[in-house]
Amino acid sequence: MSKTATLKIDDQELELPVIVGSEGEKAVDVRKLRATTGYITYDEGFGNTGSCQSEITYIDGEVGILRYRGYPIEQLSEKCSFVEVAYLVIYGELPTVEQRERFSAALTEQAPLRAGMERFIQNFPRDAHPMAVLSSSLNALGAYYPNIASNNHKRDLEHFDEAAAIALSKVRTIAAHTYRVNNGLPLNYPKKDLGYSENFLHLMFSAPYDEYVATPEVAAAINFFFLLHAEHEQNCSTSIVRMVASAGANLFASAAAGVNALWGPLHGGANQAVLEMLNAIHADGDDGSKFIEAAKNGKARLMGFGHRVYKNYDPRAKIIKGSFDKALDSLGITDDSLLDIARNLEAAALSDDYFISRKLYPNVDFYSGLIMNALKIPVEMFTVMFAIGRMPGWIAQWHEVASNPKAKINRPRQIYVGPVPRDVPDVV
């Protein structure tokens, strides 16, 4: 029997339907609330608001569960590649061998950029932040594919496979080209025989007479990083992607908006902020203890700690941490002062009542910045790496909105608290 919730407001009693998700998540359906009572709900930060029903990702932040399309992240990271997980996130099922081959071939075909797109990237100033370049370039991609980015969802969906391959493959090429341009280096071109992560490393680091060949461990670490970031339900950037899509916008415009949200230091920018924090602590001659005190007194924020949803260990942080020593060993890194500081911070925070009582645990960004630092990815590229990894999620979420015949434009309300009506004085 379907459940309802009763809301008593003024003299009115209202029966509100209850929606239950496939994992037993419960929501009170308030869609008719305003029309019936004149009231709206107030939920600044949307911590209690379900903005959609989605089939893509399940998170239980209290116990630290993350599943893509029903598969636990722990199993996916053990058994699958990033490209397979991207296919799963986008299409709902893990690929067969044939589907995987077709998908990989489409990614290979879409890897190079049009010459105009290359010039577009080359024309940014050399000190441009790569996230600014990425967001602009994703938007610009839409200009190169007007049939696919028509802002008519029905038409755009007819070209969805191509659009998905373009977005997923070219985000990596744009990112690497940006790094080359910012460092005054000639561009590299994608190679047919390399996998997704190997190609990214080649695009980034090959020199004209010195081809970069990734060790299996380094390629695996990059693959792993992308895979762990592939999707994370209604976080800030994904909500923005859905919001832009809800207005009818195309995939590239929606993903570009997601990049802008991800850039913020409280979201994807946290991995860059973690490394900057560790460097500042190191430069200060602190072992981490002074910084912990500052964080407890509200004078600093321990970047890479805390999460809006996870009130337990972020499962992605657990996986990254588990593989961390292996990756460092393979790179021959045994002694690292930033790593020591990170370990001190983690140990101190995990045993301190301030952090325990607020359920502040390390999130995925706490260790991912250190891994990328070890892989010689420059710090301003960290959030771009997150964006490459997150592209499958944005594509899947865009598709969910675009293919939903009942989807509505997202348009929250507000409580106005400004001045009450008044007359403009004669002299201003």
Ligand code: CMC
């Ligand atoms: N260091 C110190 N105190 C903190 C921290 C932190 N990192 N995070 C939260 N707090 C405190 C906060 O001051 C507040 O204390 P009080 O109750 O005394 O006022 C309490 O914990 C609750 O914090 P909140 O800001 O209400 O929590 P939120 O759910 O709104 O914020 C967060 C979540 C991720 C924005 C926040 O924890 C934060 O700023 N963390 C650092 C940035 C970071 O690592 N972000 C990456 C998130 S994971 C990657 C992603 O998915 O985007």
